[in-house]
Amino acid sequence: MSKVNDIQTMNAIKWPYPVQYGKTHEIECDVLCLGGGVGGCYAAMAADDAGVKVVVVDEGPIIRSGSAGTGFDHWHSVATNPCSKVTPAELTEIYRTPRGWFHGPFSVSHVRFIEAMESWDCLLTAEKIGVPIRDYDDHFKDSIWRDDKTKLMFAYDVDKNHCIRFKRGAIFKPQLKVELDRRGIEQYEYVCATSLLTEDGKQGGRVIGATGVSIRTGEFYVFKAKTVILGMGQPTQNWKFHTELNGSASGFFDPNWTGDGAYMALKAGAKMMNMEQNDTFTEPGGGFRRPMYGVGDVHNTWYGAIIVDANGKAVPYVDAEGNEIPPDEYERLYHGGWTYEHGDDLRLTPRLAEGLKTGEWVLPLYADLTQMDPLERDALWGIMVGNEGKTNYPVLKMYNKYGFDPSKDMLEVVTRNNLEDYGLPEAWWELETWERWRSPSCGCLQFVDWNLRTSLEGLYAIGFGIGTNMAAGACTTGRYAARNAAKYSMNVDAVPVDQAQVEAEKNRVYKFAQRTEGMGWKECRAGMARVMQDYCSVTKGEAVFNKGLTWLDTIEANELNTLYARNPHELVRCIETENMLLVDRAILEASKARKHSNPWLSFYRVDYPEMPEEKDYTYSMTHMEGDKWVVEEIPLRWYLQGPYADNYEDNYDACSAIDDED
């Protein structure tokens, strides 16, 4: 330890919580939900409805935990709402189109169909527990995207009406917490799940529970369950390490998404899909930019914003055919900037790049919300930007505190580096970042069947971790998986846990707190992130992957072997760090196995540049046998091939366990 650290340690004070490393709590239940985000909460409610005992475990406070815990501005896939003009099957197919959604042909369509079938029902549940899903006060009565009869408000594709705007998505999670408490559902907060327990302790066996460690007291938890639902998100931090200086640009998704769920599933022998897929789309990876959604933009949440140059001159939008839209036709912008068939069919004129050079437009650019129709402005700034993920406090309220008034002020648009290098208008798409800092996108997914069961008996998975879409995807799959898990749990006996497996896990997790010096978890994470940036990011190829694996070997044998924790909080961070290393390995092993390039996976190998035809696309399937890695391939449409029916509806009817709900 450095002398400077010694100086700081001299002033250390006693840990505020009573620490009892190793003290073990045993909890029994029928259905165990690991992760208490919106998906975990919906799973818990559905299991409770089915009459089985359910327990929820979360590393954070359930009132705000998970990626949608601080809010969201719209709710996807509401194909069965009264105003929808698209069926669940049609919407599922639209999601597969090249610009329908970023997953394209790799869209996990059986999961997306389940989402489209139940999204509206989940919204009605939300309404029942006090979440405002409609324009009750008629504020948007005259808006083109509001239905007068149902008072529902639609976003993006307002021709088909399958995406619903929320007025106050930021209160959704607190309402769910109230409901869980009202039902008396047992919840374990600030407990980090660390491993899955399997029958006889065998890898690949039936999952019969999980272990956890309290981030406050260091106490150990053994959850004995007939069935387990994994709702712990995706591994999102393997390429990134943040400090306080990144501010609210530090990541869009839950910071607790360190890949513990992926680690636990892999260790237990579960199969995971497309571990090698990663790109920059789903998360503003590096966190080297501005508060998310907090500068002027034209995409996504910012559709309809009017962009002007330094002199107030508008930069026109163009439609899908490239025709510029004159300002007096700007209503078209509000009429859904984005239809799933056409993707972003409204964007700024590509003449902007040249125009900035010739002086036609002058930097800097601003988003001029003052020019907007007042109702549209309320929607864009108040509903959408104001509740988009975690924007409610760091953008809406903070800017307000410093006097920002969307009816008077023009918010700056921050351009990115050299415009010519990147091409416009994507150049200043605020959420993009350097390629090296990546997220799994639609990769690193748990493989699940039509029951949303993983490849292991007793283990189900939900949410982002299986390729669904935001809050609606998490809630729909949560309740669907829970119905099946509850049904399964009613037909099986509880199995005693294997004590040797529990002891081995205790030895694994507590070793960090039994060391008094060595490396801190932050340095180790930053170092591991650099390995992934260098050896599994932009430049891909066999030699590069092997170098990455060599680096992981040496980190495991050296730095990771000295990782130490001075309190339960650091202990959990150390455990997560060790978990990340295994997930890194899985990513590199799956990368090695894919011997071609594929733009949908942002996967470009220098040694295998060939791109297969779409008919030959496959998912990779990665799992562990002992310490060995096995990577297989399966066809993209496996869920519509034998033993399954060849259409979504029949499979859904056979597997949705709807009959058991009553």
Next chain:
Amino acid sequence: MSEKTFAEPVLVPNQMTPNNAVEFNEEICNGCNKCIDYCRVDALMPNPIEGKPPILLYPDECWFAGCCAGACPHPGAVVMNQPMNQRVGWKRKETGEYFRVGMEDHPEPCEMFYA
């Protein structure tokens, strides 16, 4: 050179980050610790002195979601700060004035819509 006195030089670590992602006003905060149980990453710790504000122990882990500040029952007791490199600006259209997050001399807040 001014006649003002100098502070005693001390041997002290100069930390890289500001450690004030979340800031407490001791005059208003009564140490109820509600904010601690809203923090998603458990970055806040109870103060060993009862009634005093929590300690932001792990600012590097802050997600800057403002859950703590949003939960606080005592307005002004806790605020979230963006680090300076994350403070965004805007131009008042009518006057051309430029304001930004973090300025002391800023316009009065307007009424918020569905905050």
